Amino acid sequence: MAQQVSFLLYGAYGYTGRLVVERLVSLGLRPILAGRNRARVEAVAREFGLPFTAFEITDSTAMDAALKDVPLVLNCAGPFRNTFTPFADSCIRTATHYLDVTGEIDVFHRAAARHCEFINAGIMVMPGVGFDIxxxxxxxxxxxxxxxxxxxxxxxxxxxxxxxxxxxxxxxxxxxxxxxxxxxxxxxxxxxxxxxxxxxxxxxxxxxxxxxxxxxxxxxxxxxxxxxxxxxxxxxxxxxxxxxxxxxxxxxxxxxxxxxxxxxxxxxxxxxxxxxxxxxxxxxxxxxxxxxxxxxxxxxxxxxxTMTALVAAAAVQCTLDGKARPGFQTPSPTFGAALISAVEDFEVEDLE
Ligand SMILES: NC(=O)c1ccc[n+]([C@@H]2O[C@H](COP(=O)([O-])OP(=O)(O)OC[C@H]3O[C@@H](n4cnc5c(N)ncnc54)[C@H](OP(=O)(O)O)[C@@H]3O)[C@@H](O)[C@H]2O)c1
Structure with a gap:
């Protein structure tokens, strides 16, 4: 039966965002879709029968309003060098867990530097829940x-x-x-x-x-x-x-x-x-x-x-299931093998 859990997916009409939406819906999850272009978010939302909202990342009031009633945001809007900090600030103000699919090293650096702020806010910030990393x-x-x-x-x-x-x-x-x-x-x-x-x-x-x-x-x-x-x-x-x-x-x-x-x-x-x-x-x-x-x-x-959509959706699922840990976190110590287990054709071979 479909679960009625609400969380926000920003960047929903981007190439990766859309793949993640497809996967989430196939798991029975119902994200609120978001992005800065209302018409483009609405088109994807209508296709999947999902709720939606639109705001610019520079509009902190609108971002806070969108985040304040959800436990989690998954950000698929990159380059994340531009989008990470506004989301991190809003997540702290609204006590919202944060995931994204960045592979940009600077973003990890910035997230780790704010570890204590995230702990104080009781939120987990985990960049890189895609193919990298x-x-x-x-x-x-x-x-x-x-x-x-x-x-x-x-x-x-x-x-x-x-x-x-x-x-x-x-x-x-x-x-x-x-x-x-x-x-x-x-x-x-x-x-x-x-x-x-x-x-x-x-x-x-x-x-x-x-x-x-x-x-x-x-x-x-x-x-x-x-x-x-x-x-x-x-x-x-x-x-x-x-x-x-x-x-x-x-x-x-x-x-x-x-x-x-x-x-x-x-x-x-x-x-x-x-x-x-x-x-x-x-x-x-x-x-x-x-x-x-x-x-x-x-x-x-x-x-x-394909891997990104599978593991990002699994990270959402784990977070909604209460497995988040406050602070800057990396996937394996937090979720163990749960994310990679969502990938059917995944194998590890010992060479030496
Ligand atoms: N780590 C990994 O393994 C992995 C895997 C997949 C993707 N990614 C990363 O994910 C990002 C998105 O990739 P994609 O293939 O989905 O690209 P894309 O198709 O170009 O989509 C990018 C999305 O981000 C939005 N966006 C970008 N800058 C924004 C801003 N300043 N404010 C609001 N929205 C903004 C775009 O909205 P507009 O169209 O309105 O600009 C669009 O919805 C890239 O940085 C990519 O490197 C990483």
Whole structure:
């Protein structure tokens, strides 16, 4: 029987927001849909027979009014660099739990810095309940459990076949920023493609480079491991050195403008149903210790946007079921395997 639980989903008419709405409805949940464009929210709400509201994130009065009677908001409107803080402020004022699907490391940083404020308000703030970071957070926790003495963690993400316009715009926003790794528990700036390493994601060795992914920040909270590097597989046969040189010579502002204009012309909002059905995702994790011990595992799962809808909806369900913990939280320590269990075709294999 359908559950009549009310919570807010902001960014409902975006590519990802809409996928999450579909999943939530299939679970019998009835979110109040929201976004800044009334006509576009209303269209999605009518399609699914759901209540809706519209407000700008700059209108704190309207945001407070929308949040004050719900226990939870799931924010799917990114770049989250722009939307996180207004929501965090309003969630504190209205005692509302907060989830989002960001993969932006800055947002995690900002959320963690306000941990005490969230505790005082009695709310949980958990960014990243999508493809990044739910499966990688689970995998980090998994290898740490296999090697409790680990003091070094490597996470590597296989190629993603197709990304949404919103993801591309968010990545563009980050272009030209320094690389980041974690050293002795602290975030350290490094150059672009600082380290290169090959990983076998299932099709032989693929050159990958270090990248400032959210897990550099979050995996420390999840595992306590002080040294963390994240890698992404290069999309084509470009060497890491070529990338370093290109990064040096392309003026990021100019380059971003050009790419943004190209992006606006792209008619597809994101991978279509067929691409989502045939796509997959692969993440590799390695934990090692100073004593020379090492464990490795690989996770295979569905296409990233499909995964995002599944795990974000599971995070909503867990929060509504009373499993939230006040403060800035990461998924695995809070919800255990509950989020990843919502993904049927998900497997973890021990390599070493
Ligand atoms: N971590 C992960 O694994 C993961 C997975 C999926 C998506 N994401 C992230 O989620 C975000 C959305 O992706 P998408 O594919 O859904 O993009 P999209 O189709 O472009 O949708 C973006 C949505 O956010 C809204 N929005 C953006 N800025 C806003 C603002 N300042 N105020 C109010 N609403 C705003 C947009 O509304 P308007 O159309 O009115 O601007 C739209 O509804 C991206 O940042 C993406 O990187 C992360």
């Amino acid at each position: 739910v499966p990688s957070d689970y995998l980090a926790c998994y290898v740490k459990t296999r090697l409790p003495s680990a003091d070094r963690l490597v996470l590597a993400f296989g190629k993603v076949d197709s990304v949404s316009r919103g993801t591309a715009a968010t990545v563009l926003d980050q272009l030209g920023r320094p690389g980041l790794v974690r050293r002795e528990g602290k975030i350290a700036e490094v150059s672009t493609a600082w380290r290169q390493r090959s990983f076998d994601f299932g099709n032989g060795p693929e050159l990958s480079i270090t990248a400032p992914l959210a897990d550099v920040f979050s995996a420390y909270y999840t595992t306590g491991i002080p040294d963390i590097e994240c890698y992404v597989a290069l999309p084509c046969r470009v060497s890491g050195w070529a990338l370093k040189i290109a990064h040096r010579f392309i003026r990021p502002q100019w380059f971003r403008g050009l790419l943004r204009r190209r992006l606006q012309k792209q008619d597809k909002a994101g991978p279509d149903a067929h691409q989502r059905a045939v796509g997959n995702s692969v993440i590799f994790a390695e934990a090692s210790s100073r004593e020379g011990q090492r464990v490795q595992a690989i996770m295979r799962g569905p296409e990233p946007y």
